Amino acid sequence: MDLKTNHTAPVITDPVPIGKSRLGVHSSLLPYSPPGAVFSSNLFLTIPRKKTGILDDIRSSTWLDAMKSSSPPHKRINKDYNNELASPDVDVAYRAWMLKFPSALGSFDRITNFAKGKRIALFLDYDGTLSPIVDNPDCAFMHNAMRKAVKMVAKYFPTAIISGRSRDKVYEFVGLKELYYAGSHGMDIMGPVRQSNDHPNCIKSTDKQGKEVNLFQPASEFLPMINEVFSSLVENTKEIAGAKVENNKFCVSVHYRNVDEKSWTTVAQCVNDVIKDYPRLRLSHGRKVLEVRPVIDWDKGKAVTFLLESLGLSDSEDVLPIYVGDDRTDEDAFKVLREGTYGYGILVSSMPKESNAFYSLKDTTEVMEFLRSLVAWKKSSAL
Numbered sequence: 001m002d003l004k005t006n007h008t009a010p011v012i013t014d015p016v017p018i019g020k021s022r023l024g025v026h027s028s029l030l031p032y033s034p035p036g037a038v039f040s041s042n043l044f045l046t047i048p049r050k051k052t053g054i055l056d057d058i059r060s061s062t063w064l065d066a067m068k069s070s071s072p073p074h075k076r077i078n079k080d081y082n083n084e085l086a087s088p089d090v091d092v093a094y095r096a097w098m099l100k101f102p103s104a105l106g107s108f109d110r111i112t113n114f115a116k117g118k119r120i121a122l123f124l125d126y127d128g129t130l131s132p133i134v135d136n137p138d139c140a141f142m143h144n145a146m147r148k149a150v151k152m153v154a155k156y157f158p159t160a161i162i163s164g165r166s167r168d169k170v171y172e173f174v175g176l177k178e179l180y181y182a183g184s185h186g187m188d189i190m191g192p193v194r195q196s197n198d199h200p201n202c203i204k205s206t207d208k209q210g211k212e213v214n215l216f217q218p219a220s221e222f223l224p225m226i227n228e229v230f231s232s233l234v235e236n237t238k239e240i241a242g243a244k245v246e247n248n249k250f251c252v253s254v255h256y257r258n259v260d261e262k263s264w265t266t267v268a269q270c271v272n273d274v275i276k277d278y279p280r281l282r283l284s285h286g287r288k289v290l291e292v293r294p295v296i297d298w299d300k301g302k303a304v305t306f307l308l309e310s311l312g313l314s315d316s317e318d319v320l321p322i323y324v325g326d327d328r329t330d331e332d333a334f335k336v337l338r339e340g341t342y343g344y345g346i347l348v349s350s351m352p353k354e355s356n357a358f359y360s361l362k363d364t365t366e367v368m369e370f371l372r373s374l375v376a377w378k379k380s381s382a383l
């Protein structure tokens, strides 16, 4: 099979239109299961190539629409969004949306009633969930108040952060040793050592404190390829003002948040020029970011399941997993919890968005409030 001709990396397109059945899962929410994908016996996916040319795809409105819709301008959310919410139309739309995705704060009693007699396991995304979206990805710092809330919640509930960032980078931002960390969208998990953890990609290692841990890296063989692609992407995008390439270890992010909209097609073209020669890599959309990742059957949902097993918490009767996240990649985790009907996904969004989550929180401030409420509830129920 010629792997180089006519190959187009599959791309996740627009979010699901508002109004689609909440239980229906749109294909754009299934980043690792593009139409026609075939699962092989290991973690790899075989994806049939499209017949259309790569250039046609990138210049099509689908690409640009996906790039435009990938994230609302964060300044509008931070500064003017409250004013915008005050406008009757937006307010009505958001309120209608909240009937489908009620506030996790407003529904707190309902959540904790369901949690009675169960162990809550908490999974948190980083960007847009624990830290507000900012222009410079290197400056997405977490506020101290949020760090304190996460530290407290981890004291009472097993807590893991599952991020698209590299595991080291997210640890550097969060700086709490009492958590479990999964980087590269779940492709790099540091979890507890378990006797029964005999997964082929698990190796014993030690954490920064010298404690024995389990390292799970299902895409480890992609490391040289990812580094090569990272260098090519840096080279190819260096003339595009505002473009930034980030090495997330097992995946690469190409940011276009600070690129003039007129040059977004150029960004997409540069990325495709590089990855067209790598049929084992694929492309997905995040918040004003194109993400290059290995074509393996692994995502944040699989990472949640893996961590629950590693923590000895996979007995769904006694455990209530809660996952809080804001991005498309978090949908894989929401979906696992929804389909297993044993946990809650909480979507962080200040705009109506289709999702597999059950509840919503408006922004990082509400996430912090939710974490604090969990701690207060746990303390009071222990009295």
Ligand SMILES: O=P(O)(O)OC[C@H]1O[C@H](O[C@H]2O[C@H](CO)[C@@H](O)[C@H](O)[C@H]2O)[C@H](O)[C@@H](O)[C@@H]1O
Residues within 6 Å of the ligand: 125, 126, 127, 128, 132, 133, 134, 135, 136, 137, 140, 162, 163, 164, 165, 246, 248, 253, 255, 257, 286, 287, 288, 289, 291, 327, 329
């Ligand atoms: O899974 P996450 O922890 O949410 O990580 C997803 C991506 O987050 C980062 O990018 C996003 O946040 C940046 C900082 O606020 C923002 O500038 C950018 O536009 C967003 O896409 C991170 O830089 C990426 O590598 C992660 O994949």
